[in-house]
Amino acid sequence: MSEPATQAPLLELDAVDTYYGQIHILQSLSLSIRAGELVCLLGGNASGKSTTLKTILGIVRPRNGAVRIDGEDVTKRATSYRIGRGLAIVPENRRLFAPMTVLENLEMGAYLRGGPSKEDFARVYDLFPLLHDRRSQLAGTLSGGEQQMVAMGRALMSRPKLLLMDEPSMGLAPILVERNFEIIKQVHESGVAMLIVEQNANVSLSIADRGYVLSTGRLVLEGPAADLRENEELRKAYLGR
Amino acid sequence: MSDSTPTGSSTPAGGPAVGQDEWVARHAAARVFKSGPLASAEDRLRQVPWWAWLVLFLALFSLLPLVESSGYVRRVAFDTVLYMLLALGLNIVVGWGGLLDLGYVAFYGVGAYAYAILDSPKFGIHLPSLLVVPLVVIIGAIVGLLLGLPSRRLTGDYLAIVTLFFLQLFQTLTTNGDSAFGHNITGGPNGILNVDPFHVLGHDLAVQHQGVFAVAYLYVALGIFALVYIALRFVNRSRTGRAWRSLREDPLAAEAMGMPVSWLKLMSFSFGAAVAALTGTVFAALNASVFPLSFYFVLLIIIYTMVILGGSGSQPGVVLGAIVVSPALELLREPSKGRLLFYIVLIGGLLLMFRFSRRLGLVAGATFVLGLVLHVLASAHDHRWVAGEHAGGFAGVVGHWVVVPSHLASWIAPTTYIGLIAAVLLLTLVSGWLRLVLLVPTLYLAAFVWENVMLAKPEPARYIILGLILISLMVLRPNGLLGERRVEIV
Numbered sequence: 132m133s134e135p136a137t138q139a140p141l142l143e144l145d146a147v148d149t150y151y152g153q154i155h156i157l158q159s160l161s162l163s164i165r166a167g168e169l170v171c172l173l174g175g176n177a178s179g180k181s182t183t184l185k186t187i188l189g190i191v192r193p194r195n196g197a198v199r200i201d202g203e204d205v206t207k208r209a210t211s212y213r214i215g216r217g218l219a220i221v222p223e224n225r226r227l228f229a230p231m232t233v234l235e236n237l238e239m240g241a242y243l244r245g246g247p248s249k250e251d252f253a254r255v256y257d258l259f260p261l262l263h264d265r266r267s268q269l270a271g272t273l274s275g276g277e278q279q280m281v282a283m284g285r286a287l288m289s290r291p292k293l294l295l296m297d298e299p300s301m302g303l304a305p306i307l308v309e310r311n312f313e314i315i316k317q318v319h320e321s322g323v324a325m326l327i328v329e330q331n332a333n334v335s336l337s338i339a340d341r342g343y344v345l346s347t348g349r350l351v352l353e354g355p356a357a358d359l360r361e362n363e364e365l366r367k368a369y370l371g372r
Numbered sequence: 373m374s375d376s377t378p379t380g381s382s383t384p385a386g387g388p389a390v391g392q393d394e395w396v397a398r399h400a401a402a403r404v405f406k407s408g409p410l411a412s413a414e415d416r417l418r419q420v421p422w423w424a425w426l427v428l429f430l431a432l433f434s435l436l437p438l439v440e441s442s443g444y445v446r447r448v449a450f451d452t453v454l455y456m457l458l459a460l461g462l463n464i465v466v467g468w469g470g471l472l473d474l475g476y477v478a479f480y481g482v483g484a485y486a487y488a489i490l491d492s493p494k495f496g497i498h499l500p501s502l503l504v505v506p507l508v509v510i511i512g513a514i515v516g517l518l519l520g521l522p523s524r525r526l527t528g529d530y531l532a533i534v535t536l537f538f539l540q541l542f543q544t545l546t547t548n549g550d551s552a553f554g555h556n557i558t559g560g561p562n563g564i565l566n567v568d569p570f571h572v573l574g575h576d577l578a579v580q581h582q583g584v585f586a587v588a589y590l591y592v593a594l595g596i597f598a599l600v601y602i603a604l605r606f607v608n609r610s611r612t613g614r615a616w617r618s619l620r621e622d623p624l625a626a627e628a629m630g631m632p633v634s635w636l637k638l639m640s641f642s643f644g645a646a647v648a649a650l651t652g653t654v655f656a657a658l659n660a661s662v663f664p665l666s667f668y669f670v671l672l673i674i675i676y677t678m679v680i681l682g683g684s685g686s687q688p689g690v691v692l693g694a695i696v697v698s699p700a701l702e703l704l705r706e707p708s709k710g711r712l713l714f715y716i717v718l719i720g721g722l723l724l725m726f727r728f729s730r731r732l733g734l735v736a737g738a739t740f741v742l743g744l745v746l747h748v749l750a751s752a753h754d755h756r757w758v759a760g761e762h763a764g765g766f767a768g769v770v771g772h773w774v775v776v777p778s779h780l781a782s783w784i785a786p787t788t789y790i791g792l793i794a795a796v797l798l799l800t801l802v803s804g805w806l807r808l809v810l811l812v813p814t815l816y817l818a819a820f821v822w823e824n825v826m827l828a829k830p831e832p833a834r835y836i837i838l839g840l841i842l843i844s845l846m847v848l849r850p851n852g853l854l855g856e857r858r859v860e861i862v
Contacts, residue, residue, distance in 0.1 A: 190627070190628075210628070228622060231621070238611075239631075243629070
């Protein structure tokens with residue numbers, strides 16, 4: 132983390148202000164993620180986590196500030212453009228295309244690249260061998276853990292440089308949450324930078340390099356994950372100890 | 373998608389894969405495979421490739437004129453093919469795009485009017501069919517695109533209202549188009565007459581052949597249908613087709629995958645409109661005339677019925693829907709055939725509801741006995757109570773069961789009709805044995821109302837029957853006859 136910024140960060144939010152109508156949600160929020168990093172964004176309900184993701188993806192536009200991907204200002208660009216620049220998302224609650232097969236779901240992940248290649252499938256099947264067995268099964272009939280794999284596989288099909296994960300532990304049994312984070316670690320080790328947006332501070336900080344903590348639209352803490360885990364305030368607020 | 377069905381025994385050696393759910397793995401086999409001779413027949417039928425079904429279907433349809441020489445039957449067959457085409461087009465927008473388009477019929481009208489204007493004495497233009505048909509298809513696609521442009525950000529109810537407005541706009545424009553800026557363009561309520569039949573390489577394709585409906589049009593329509601069906605199948609399998617389906621399932625997720633949501637919606641509008649316009653040309657060429665009222669709500673509702681009944685999203689499904697609904701509407705024009713259809717629906721509904729169980733026997737037997745008893749009682753009381761018209765054959769048999777008085781007091785018709793509706797509503801509120809017991813008089817009341825009230829007025833009756841079929845099927849099979857299996861993520 133201490134090496135000089137010779138390269139522009141993979142993703143950078145620069146003093147972003149996002150509003151919903153009159154309501155000021157994100158207040159001068161700045162964060163950055165470098166290639167290969169695993170960063171988590173923590174915060175409770177209504178802290179602005181989802182809005183941050185929407186701002187990054189361009190589903191909402193900030194009123195002030197800039198969003199940069201690889202140093203390029205994409206603040207005014209459409210979602211599809213940003214996806215094309217190397218972002219991908221695993222949405223909250225997975226949001227699979229339920230009546231389509233696993234294979235078709237994966238194919239849709241590579242939509243912007245004009246369709247997937249054999250290597251894309253091979254890469255995803257290497258990470259999740261189970262998906263290969265299940266490829267002609269309808270995505271909606273899979274169990275929660277399997278669906279999470281499809282959601283991740285679908286996102287990885289676009290060969291992203293940065294994978295955004297919205298609440299990966301949401302709605303999963305504790306044992307599945309742990310497995311899920313093993314998967315995340317595995318994907319990260321294959322060279323993909325990640326931003327994990329989570330309420331579950333404990334698990335996410337255990338695998339992250341760095342962390343940001345949001346509260347009512349402001350950054351209240353940031354730093355290496357190890358430091359955050361020792362932080363008294365955070366402990367009280369999120370870790371319940 | 374030629375992969376075999378998934379099997380459950382896929383747990384890799386050395387423990388389950390990350391995230392593997394053992395319960396699902398163990399139960400997958402039980403979920404996927406059914407047992408019994410019906411299921412194995414179903415599995416075998418599933419293995420027949422789609423093109424074989426299409427060829428078989430086209431062959432059977434083409435043979436129809438050989439076994440049936442009546443111009444009326446041929447005409448009904450032709451209309452059915454037009455409906456099949458219209459249903460295929462609507463399926464693009466509704467079934468694949470997931471957009472509630474209530475202006476669809478207007479595109480059909482646009483196609484028919486465009487053909488009529490470009491191929492009639494109205495403006496003295498007589499373009500060859502091979503030129504004008506593709507031209508009209510392009511016009512239809514462009515009009516669809518234009519309507520889509522302002523509505524691409526709308527969804528659900530809002531889109532429905534805008535498209536409904538478009539249908540009304542089309543009506544108003546064509547009805548008043550006889551004095552647009554001092555020019556008579558659409559002929560107003562009188563429409564455009566003497567439209568040319570299809571003419572290819574200097575030959576006219578006559579509508580009548582020796583006084584009866586020419587088979588040639590049936591074959592032309594069938595040929596167009598086959599082309600459209602195959603083309604759409606490829607579209608559905610394409611990247612765009614899959615994108616449409618994912619858009620329908622989850623617009624937000626689709627957008628997060630980087631799909632151009634607005635553009636995809638425009639495309640589905642445009643494709644649907646092009647198919648409708650193409651069908652419009654065949655309609656105009658055959659009827660040799662177009663009128664504003666040919667393209668209105670009733671038609672819209674009929675096409676929607678076909679799509680929903682057959683299974684929105686499934687190509688063979690919507691075609692089947694058209695094949696069921698279009699002849700059914702014709703059959704219902706005649707009381708005797710309508711009667712047959714009514715009892716088939718009634719008995720079929722019971723079968724679907726109970727399968728072949730003891731309860732079915734109980735209900736059917738009790739209803740039968742109730743009818744006989746009431747009939748005997750009525751005739752013992754006053755012979756005129758059962759002296760209504762009894763033709764021979766099936767109607768005669770029914771007449772020995774249902775009480776059909778020779779003269780109905782004026783209060784009976786509305787009372788029994790409303791009573792029937794109340795009884796059916798009551799049925800939905802009760803359950804268990806009470807429901808079975810109530811079902812018996814309700815069935816008899818339905819037969820009574822049908823024989824005495826509905827058959828006296830066949831025109832509204834046929835739409836009521838259509839509605840009944842639709843409602844009962846939607847209850848029993850919410851996805852339509854061949855609809856895609858809807859799977860909810862829990």
